[in-house]
Amino acid sequence: MTKELATSLIQGSKLWQLGTKIIHSDKGSQYTSDLFEYVLATHGMPRRQCSNQEYVFSQCFQMLQEAIAGIDTYIRWYNEESISLVA
Incomplete structure (x- = not known):
């Protein structure tokens, strides 16, 4: 854009x-x-x-796998859905 x-x-x-x-x-x-x-x-x-860091700092991950899954979900949402809200 x-x-x-x-x-x-x-x-x-x-x-x-x-x-x-x-x-x-x-x-x-x-x-x-x-x-x-x-x-x-x-x-x-x-x-x-x-800042994508806002997501990470707003969470309370207990395990590394939980953090990886959460961040992956957030990145996919950010790249696929949040951008389409503007288009």
Whole structure:
């Protein structure tokens, strides 16, 4: 996704009119671009970047296999489902 497409999702939508208070994004270059930051600032919307570490630190794994399975499930969800929510 380009920075232009990422910003068009905000500019062309009614997110800010619907009361959206914050944008949650990953750390991709399109979301850290000056253009994206400018568009958010124009609408008064702060950005919270997602870190995959948030998942790991929010869990309480008892065994290594449990951690591996949980992280695998999260990565598959992140790569397959969460990305499709935006598309």
